[in-house]
Amino acid sequence: MCGIVGAYYFTRAEGQKEFIHTCLQSMHHRGPDANGYWTNNMNYHAGFARLAIRDLSANGNQPMLTSDQQFCISFNGEIYNTDYIRQLLAPFGVQYKSTTDTEVLLYALCHLGIETTLKVADGIFAFAFFDVAEHKLVLARDRLGIKPLYVATHHDAVIYSSQYDHIISHPLFAGNSINEDALGAYLNLGYVPENTGILQHTLMLPHGYYYTITQSGSTMQCYYRYGFNRVKTDTDTEQVLSKAVQSQMVADVPVGTFMSGGVDSTLVTSYANRLHEVQSFTIGIKDAKEDETATAQFFANTFKTKHAVKFFDNNVFVTLIKDHFKAFTEPFADYSSLPTLLLSSFAKEKVTVALSGDGGDELFWGYPRNRKTLDYIDLYNKSGMQKKAHLLFAKMLKPAKTDVNRHWSYRSLAGYYYSSLFVSGAIKWIPEIYKGTAAPAFFFDKIVEEEKDQFYSNTSAMNLVRRLEIDLHLQRILLKVDRASMYHSLEVRVPMLANSMLDFSETLKYTDCIKQEQGKFNLKSLLAQKAGDYAFLPKKGFTIPMDEILRSNEGKAITDAILQMPAALSVYFDMNAMEKLVRQHQGRKANAGWMLWTVYALVNWYSTWYKK
Numbered sequence: 001m002c003g004i005v006g007a008y009y010f011t012r013a014e015g016q017k018e019f020i021h022t023c024l025q026s027m028h029h030r031g032p033d034a035n036g037y038w039t040n041n042m043n044y045h046a047g048f049a050r051l052a053i054r055d056l057s058a059n060g061n062q063p064m065l066t067s068d069q070q071f072c073i074s075f076n077g078e079i080y081n082t083d084y085i086r087q088l089l090a091p092f093g094v095q096y097k098s099t100t101d102t103e104v105l106l107y108a109l110c111h112l113g114i115e116t117t118l119k120v121a122d123g124i125f126a127f128a129f130f131d132v133a134e135h136k137l138v139l140a141r142d143r144l145g146i147k148p149l150y151v152a153t154h155h156d157a158v159i160y161s162s163q164y165d166h167i168i169s170h171p172l173f174a175g176n177s178i179n180e181d182a183l184g185a186y187l188n189l190g191y192v193p194e195n196t197g198i199l200q201h202t203l204m205l206p207h208g209y210y211y212t213i214t215q216s217g218s219t220m221q222c223y224y225r226y227g228f229n230r231v232k233t234d235t236d237t238e239q240v241l242s243k244a245v246q247s248q249m250v251a252d253v254p255v256g257t258f259m260s261g262g263v264d265s266t267l268v269t270s271y272a273n274r275l276h277e278v279q280s281f282t283i284g285i286k287d288a289k290e291d292e293t294a295t296a297q298f299f300a301n302t303f304k305t306k307h308a309v310k311f312f313d314n315n316v317f318v319t320l321i322k323d324h325f326k327a328f329t330e331p332f333a334d335y336s337s338l339p340t341l342l343l344s345s346f347a348k349e350k351v352t353v354a355l356s357g358d359g360g361d362e363l364f365w366g367y368p369r370n371r372k373t374l375d376y377i378d379l380y381n382k383s384g385m386q387k388k389a390h391l392l393f394a395k396m397l398k399p400a401k402t403d404v405n406r407h408w409s410y411r412s413l414a415g416y417y418y419s420s421l422f423v424s425g426a427i428k429w430i431p432e433i434y435k436g437t438a439a440p441a442f443f444f445d446k447i448v449e450e451e452k453d454q455f456y457s458n459t460s461a462m463n464l465v466r467r468l469e470i471d472l473h474l475q476r477i478l479l480k481v482d483r484a485s486m487y488h489s490l491e492v493r494v495p496m497l498a499n500s501m502l503d504f505s506e507t508l509k510y511t512d513c514i515k516q517e518q519g520k521f522n523l524k525s526l527l528a529q530k531a532g533d534y535a536f537l538p539k540k541g542f543t544i545p546m547d548e549i550l551r552s553n554e555g556k557a558i559t560d561a562i563l564q565m566p567a568a569l570s571v572y573f574d575m576n577a578m579e580k581l582v583r584q585h586q587g588r589k590a591n592a593g594w595m596l597w598t599v600y601a602l603v604n605w606y607s608t609w610y611k612k
Contacts, residue, residue: 001030001051001076001077001491002048002049002050002051002062002075002162003024003027003030003031003048003049003161003162003163004047004062004074004127004160004161004162005020005023005024005046005047005160005162005163005166006020006046006047006074006128006137006160007019007020007157007158007159008043008137008157008158008160008213009043009044010043010156011156012042013042013043013045016039016045017037017039019045019170020037020045021047023047023161023163024037024048024049026165027161027162027163029486029487029488029489030051030163030486030489031049032049032051032489033050033051034049034050034052034061035049035050036048036050036061036062036063038063038072040072040130040132040135044130044135044137046072046074046128046130047074048061048062048063048074052252052253053252053253053352054078054099054101054250054251054252055098055099055100056253059097059098059099059100060100062074062075064100064102064103064106066106067095067097069132070110070131070133071106071109071110071129071130071131071132072130072132073102073105073106073109073129074127074128075102075105075106075125075126075127076125076127076147076149076162077124077125077126077127077142078101078123078125079101079104079123079125080101080122080123080247080248080250081120081121081122081123081247084120085105085108085117085120085121086104088108089104089108092107094107094111105117105125105127106129108120109129109138114129114138114210114212115223118140118223118224119223122498122499123142124146124494125140125141125147126140126142126147126148126149126205127139135214136212136213136214137158137212137214138210138211139160139205139210139211140209140223141205141207141208141209141210142207142208143208143224143226143497143499143502144208144359145206145207145208145475145478146494146497147162148162148163148204148479148482149204149205150162150167150197150202150205150330151167151202151203151204151205151211152167152168152172152197152202152203153201154172154173154201156172157172158213158218160205163329164197164202164330165330165609168199168202173199173201176199176200176201177199177200178198178199178200178569179196179197179199179200179202180436181196181437181438181439182198182439183198183436183572183602184430184436184438185438185439185440186331186333186602187423187426187430187434187438187599187602188423188426188430189421189422189423189441189472189476190332190333190334190422190423190598191330191331191333191479192204192331193441193442193443194207194442194443194475195442196439196442197330198330198605199610205220206220206222207224208222208223208224208226209221209222209223210223226466226467226470226471226502226506227506228463228466228467230503230506230507231507237522237523237526240500241267241495241496241501241526242271242274243500244495244496244498245268245355245495246271247498248495248498249272249275249355251352251353253352253353254279254350254351254352255272255278255352255353255354255355256278256280256350256351256355257272257280257281257354257355257356258280258281258343258354258355258357259280259300259305259307259357260296261282261292261294261295261296261299261540262292262539262541263357263520263523263524264357264358264359264360264361264366264496264523265356265357266303266527266531266535267360267527268355268357268495268496269299269300269303269355270299270303270527270531271495272355273304277304277305277306278306279305279306279307279308279351280300280305280306280307280308281307281309281310281346281350281354282296282300282307282308282309282310282343283310283311283312283342283346284310284312284542285311285312285313285542286313287542289540290540290541290543292541292542293309293311295534295537296309297309298531298534299531299534302531308350310342310343310346312338312342316342317338317549318554320338320341321338323341323487324338325601325604325605325608326487327341327484327486327487329605329609330609331601331602331605332479332483333598334477335546335594335597336480336544337480337483337484338544339542340480340481340484340485341487341488343484344484344487344488344490344492345488347488347490348488348489352491353491353492353493354485354491354493355492355493355494356481356492356493356494357496358474358477358478358481358494358496358497359494359496359497359501361469361520362466362470362473363466363496363501363502363505364505364508364519364520364522365465365510365513365519365520366513366519366520367469367519368519369417370462370466370469370510370514371514371517373413373462373465374461374462376413376416377458377461379407380412380413380416380456381455381456387407391404392404406419413456414447414448414451414464414468415448417464417468418440418441418444418472421468421469421472421473423594423595424595425590425591425592425594425595426598429581429592430595432577433573433574433577433578433581433599434574435571435572435573435574441472443471443472443475444468444471447467447468447471451464459509462509462510462514466510508522518536524536546593547591547593549593550585550593550596550597551585551586551588558597558600559582559586559596559600561600561603562596562599562600563575563578563582565599565603565606566603566606569602569603569606573599581595581596582596
């Protein structure tokens with residue numbers, strides 16, 4: 001787990017070494033153990049910051065070259081199934097100099113090729129692979145985008161990095177203007193979706209894609225798309241998940257787990273602790289209605305982990321806000337990053353790697369909004385006139401429970417569900433406060449293109465829902481966890497999103513997972529076999545009280561910053577409408593905490609990183 005940065009020029013380039021080293025210094029937190037620089041002395045410059053996890057010797061340093069010096073890799077992440085890949089490489093007689101996954105990946109790309117390697121590699125990764133003879137660079141991200149890779153494109157060069165601030169600080173891109181469509185998408189979703197960037201000519205490489213750059217141009221190719229309707233096998237959830245956890249325990253440093261008290265992280269912890277006693281970590285809050293530390297402690301006692309708890313309180317709030325804006329060098333508005341930062345800092349005191357339970361809700365229909373979609377399928381199979389008549393009638397019968405305005409606004413189920421992933425209040429307030437447009441996210445367009453305007457059965461509709469969760473909502477979570485954990489030099493792995501778990505989940509229908517008015521019933525039943533009815537306790541999950549914070553004295557500095565935003569940014573907003581929204585919130589006529597924080601995160605990014 002590390003950080004990578006590089007510059008590829010279409011003609012000979014000088015003077016990039018200083019840029020690379022400046023970037024390495026600013027991402028020391030991503031790789032505090034070593035850093036390296038390599039160039040072909042012509043047009044390619046690569047930098048690497050190392051967090052040592054496997055083979056802690058200098059043999060694991062990067063950028064790493066093949067023995068014949070013909071191929072170079074900079075790799076951020078982990079490949080778990082290196083033993084299997086080594087078997088595939090056996091016929092090529094590879095002589096390894098290290099026990100790192102990096103070297104295995106390097107030779108796999110050389111001998112097996114990009115497509116085959118990406119197909120078989122099970123891991124979390126973003127890498128840059130350079131062919132010296134062909135002057136060809138390949139950039140790639142893992143199946144679901146667990147590790148980041150930002151790219152900036154120019155007619156002279158392509159710049160890439162694990163951090164957004166690097167590509168926008170490069171001299172070729174430092175003056176780029178705001179991308180209005182991306183800005184609108186950010187205000188809706190709370191993060192900048194993939195294949196675009198908040199500044200023109202920048203983007204996050206989409207998950208499941210690789211990008212090939214040669215002297216004659218560049219192409220982007222998809223190698224993985226999450227699907228459904230795989231043929232069922234004899235394997236079950238426990239077999240697949242336990243093996244996924246076991247494979248992700250590989251490390252030459254201490255490994256622990258995040259254990260919130262929820263089902264997913266607890267199952268992961270239970271399987272990890274089978275191999276050896278692990279340290280589990282929980283963040284609590286001194287509010288009985290939201291605190292889950294007692295439940296987490298019950299599970300820790302049941303599975304006999306070494307358990308530690310740290311409580312979130314107002315004393316750390318200001319520090320965590322400062323850390324948030326240091327860790328996120330692109331606009332990011334999900335303030336659940338604050339407890340994630342605290343948890344990562346806490347865990348790093350004891351371990352260098354932590355397993356999380358992220359992904360279970362997305363793969364196995366765990367969110368309440370998933371189940372509610374079943375009530376809307378017939379509505380979206382109606383014609384336009386039939387749909388509107390149905391909505392009006394429903395409004396008369398159950399006015400408090402019928403979301404007429406939202407359903408009225410969307411022709412398709414996909415569009416309606418996409419809007420349910422927005423920042424709270426965005427549907428209502430963005431049209432009032434934002435003057436620009438909001439382009440649909442890249443993967444939303446892809447899903448709509450693939451789905452077309454089909455007649456939905458319950459099964460096809462719920463598969464659509466799962467795709468939207470994985471390709472859109474999950475990306476915000478993964479982005480959050482990567483930045484928060486790597487800010488504290490902690491590697492977080494996600495067994496729920498192992499290749500085997502993705503393949504297995506595709507064999508399941510929603511009826512396998514939604515039962516008795518509960519989602520991910522398969523996971524809950526599995527945990528219940530080990531720990532009893534605690535598995536079925538309602539999820540609490542404490543939230544930052546942002547609505548009240550923005551009404552407090554401490555929150556005034558935030559709302560003042562919004563209303564006094566730089567003139568070059570305020571041109572995108574109706575500042576009278578913004579002031580009205582602030583007054584409504586402070587006067588308790590609206591609860592716009594998340595919406596206002598989203599704008600504040602943008603203002604802070606603009607002042608901290610863009611103007612820098």
